[in-house]
Amino acid sequence: MRGIYSTESTTEKRRKIAHVDRISNLPDPILILILSLLSTKESVQTSLLAKRFQNLWASVPVLGFDFDDFLPDDHSEYLDEDEENLFEYEENFTKFVDGIFEHREPSNLDSFKLKWKEDESDPTPATAWLETVAKLKPKFFFVHIFTENFNFEVPDSVFVCESLEELELELGFEAISPRSVNLPCLKKVTLDSIEIVDEVMQKLSGLPALEEMVLSYCQLNICDISSGTLKRLVLDGYHNDKTPPDISISTPSLLYLEVRSWTIGRIKFKKLESLVKACIQYHEFDDEDPLFLTGLSNVTYLELMLSEWGQLQMKDVLKEETTKFPTFNNLKTLKIGEWCMTDEFDVLACFLFHASNLEKLTLLHRQSPAGQYKMEISLGLGDNVDIMEINGKKNDKIVNELVKRVDTHLKTRPKTNIISSE
Amino acid sequence: MADNGGKKITLKSSDGEEFEVPEVVAMESQTIRHVIEDVCAKNSIPLLNVNSKILSKVIEYCKKHVAAAEAAASKASTEEGTAAAASVTKPSDEDLKTWDAEFVKVDKGTLFNLILAANYLHIPGLLDLTCQAAADMIKGKSAKEIRKFFNLKNCISPEEEEEIRRENQWAFEEEKRTRAFDAYA
Numbered sequence: 001m002r003g004i005y006s007t008e009s010t011t012e013k014r015r016k017i018a019h020v021d022r023i024s025n026l027p028d029p030i031l032i033l034i035l036s037l038l039s040t041k042e043s044v045q046t047s048l049l050a051k052r053f054q055n056l057w058a059s060v061p062v063l064g065f066d067f068d069d070f071l072p073d074d075h076s077e078y079l080d081e082d083e084e085n086l087f088e089y090e091e092n093f094t095k096f097v098d099g100i101f102e103h104r105e106p107s108n109l110d111s112f113k114l115k116w117k118e119d120e121s122d123p124t125p126a127t128a129w130l131e132t133v134a135k136l137k138p139k140f141f142f143v144h145i146f147t148e149n150f151n152f153e154v155p156d157s158v159f160v161c162e163s164l165e166e167l168e169l170e171l172g173f174e175a176i177s178p179r180s181v182n183l184p185c186l187k188k189v190t191l192d193s194i195e196i197v198d199e200v201m202q203k204l205s206g207l208p209a210l211e212e213m214v215l216s217y218c219q220l221n222i223c224d225i226s227s228g229t230l231k232r233l234v235l236d237g238y239h240n241d242k243t244p245p246d247i248s249i250s251t252p253s254l255l256y257l258e259v260r261s262w263t264i265g266r267i268k269f270k271k272l273e274s275l276v277k278a279c280i281q282y283h284e285f286d287d288e289d290p291l292f293l294t295g296l297s298n299v300t301y302l303e304l305m306l307s308e309w310g311q312l313q314m315k316d317v318l319k320e321e322t323t324k325f326p327t328f329n330n331l332k333t334l335k336i337g338e339w340c341m342t343d344e345f346d347v348l349a350c351f352l353f354h355a356s357n358l359e360k361l362t363l364l365h366r367q368s369p370a371g372q373y374k375m376e377i378s379l380g381l382g383d384n385v386d387i388m389e390i391n392g393k394k395n396d397k398i399v400n401e402l403v404k405r406v407d408t409h410l411k412t413r414p415k416t417n418i419i420s421s422e
Numbered sequence: 423m424a425d426n427g428g429k430k431i432t433l434k435s436s437d438g439e440e441f442e443v444p445e446v447v448a449m450e451s452q453t454i455r456h457v458i459e460d461v462c463a464k465n466s467i468p469l470l471n472v473n474s475k476i477l478s479k480v481i482e483y484c485k486k487h488v489a490a491a492e493a494a495a496s497k498a499s500t501e502e503g504t505a506a507a508a509s510v511t512k513p514s515d516e517d518l519k520t521w522d523a524e525f526v527k528v529d530k531g532t533l534f535n536l537i538l539a540a541n542y543l544h545i546p547g548l549l550d551l552t553c554q555a556a557a558d559m560i561k562g563k564s565a566k567e568i569r570k571f572f573n574l575k576n577c578i579s580p581e582e583e584e585e586i587r588r589e590n591q592w593a594f595e596e597e598k599r600t601r602a603f604d605a606y607a
Contacts, residue, residue, distance in 0.1 A: 020531070020573060021572065021573045021574050021575040022530060022531060022534040022535075022572070022573075023534065023556070023572045023574065024574065024575060025534070025538075026534065026537060026538070027541070030537060030538075030541055030549075030553065033549070033553050034553045034556050034557050034560070035557075037553060037554055037557035038557055038560060038561060042560065042561065044593045045565060045593070045594070046560070046565075046568070047586060047590075047593075048565045048578070048583055048586060048587070048594075049565055049568055049569055049574055049577070050569070050574045050575070050577050050578060051577075051578060054578075054586075095592040096592055096593065098592070099590070099592030099593055100593075103590070
């Protein structure tokens with residue numbers, strides 16, 4: 001009997017509910033959690049919202065600074081006016097960051113992120129910031145400083161910050177040369193556009209807890225990457241003036257390997273016995289080592305893409321060296337580009353012959369020039385599978401040829417299902 | 423997900439409604455897990471701080487995430503699953519992320535009640551998801567817009583605001599220099 005005797009009408013009640021201040025009811029730790037998901041600049045500005053928020057920002061254990069936020073929306077480095085004002089923007093930025101360090105609660109820090117990308121800018125103030133942060137024992141440290149006209153040196157204290165679990169550095173091709181490296185908790189390191197020499201690489205890859213390493217467009221003056229603990233390794237392009245040096249990879253615990261935009265033959269795969277998945281995308285091919293695949297023969301999942309030039313080279317070599325082709329006993333999933341599809345499909349056949357446990361094969365087929373379309377052909381193979389599904393155009397010459405060819409390599413004759421897809 | 427054969431438990435909302443769920447789903451809440459494990463297993467657990475509307479949403483979240491975890495675990499025993507486990511982004515994660523994004527498309531009142539419930543029931547994934555949704559509502563808004571959006575009470579007076587701005591010039595100076603004109607609240 002509640003409704004009839006309520007003192008407010010339903011619409012009044014609804015209006016009241018709609019205008020309730022719910023956010024202020026949240027307890028401090030939750031508000032601080034929400035603020036930690038904003039940039040520090042946004043989080044400080046909540047101090048103006050209401051009394052409740054005045055000092056919450058100071059307890060947030062996350063700091064995130066981006067110089068871009070201190071440039072006007074339509075800033076352009078090519079505008080004269082903006083060049084003059086740059087000094088002012090820099091001043092605002094440095095004053096802000098200094099102010100934060102001064103006024104925040106002196107507790108430790110979970111995560112620190114700094115992005116400063118502006119060619120004409122002088123990032124020297126950042127050195128002091130990084131040193132301050134290293135003392136606050138953060139777990140996550142992301143620093144992207146790209147200022148073409150000024151050099152930036154990462155202070156040594158970053159490399160002996162014992163609390164660090166994840167480190168990400170992006171510079172403007174400067175070198176890192178720490179006097180010593182002591183990062184016992186470091187699990188993941190990402191280095192982007194940085195010059196790395198052997199001595200430093202050895203110190204990093206020898207870290208006791210390291211599980212993941214990502215090297216993006218670095219200038220690599222190293223001869224090997226050896227680590228007993230590394231589980232994931234990503235090599236995404238290199239920045240060396242000429243071809244990269246020969247690098248051998250000895251990572252017996254590695255589960256996942258990704259190599260993109262590289263030259264074949266410049267990487268020797270040694271000791272990859274735990275490797276489960278490999279994604280390789282090469283530019284060109286180096287005649288000296290035709291069968292780089294041997295080091296990868298343990299994998300369960302393989303993805304292999306070549307550039308057009310690399311394709312041509314590879315076809316020729318594999319035709320000659322088919323007897324040396326490694327056996328992929330564990331391979332269940334294979335994804336390859338059309339480079340393997342020579343006129344008689346003999347390269348593809350070579351793969352199928354040497355991977356008797358293969359269950360899924362995907363071929364990425366791109367037909368150039370004008371109508372750049374991608375046709376994905378997916379096959380389900382294996383002794384237990386008696387259906388072969390191909391996603392492709394029904395009357396495509398290549399698809400038909402492929403079906404014929406693949407047939408001869410299977411023990412049982414599968415039922416063929418061609419699924420047309422555009 | 424197998425509904426039959428698993429042990430079930432009853433959760434009772436603050437407004438008296440009862441929800442029967444598999445125990446494994448209820449245990450997504452660490453609070454409930456402790457009750458089940460430490461206290462003698464009751465058949466019905468009263469949750470005095472969560473009403474039926476919010477509890478049903480919470481249960482929906484827990485069911486979905488338990489199912490996703492079970493699917494991932496069974497896939498891991500296959501070869502592709504092991505390979506997927508080796509790489510960081512698992513394909514099933516994408517679907518779950520999409521589902522999560524839809525899940526938090528609710529009105530503010532519900533969102534904040536979900537935050538409180540996730541906190542009370544100790545469901546870390548749900549707490550992160552809902553707090554991120556709240557943070558996304560704050561991003562990009564001016565102080566005036568935020569106040570309006572959340573119906574903030576106990577706002578500071580213009581004089582007090584002026585004083586804070588003056589005392590902490592380093593934090594706010596930049597606002598006056600942007601080219602875009604942001605009307606003063």
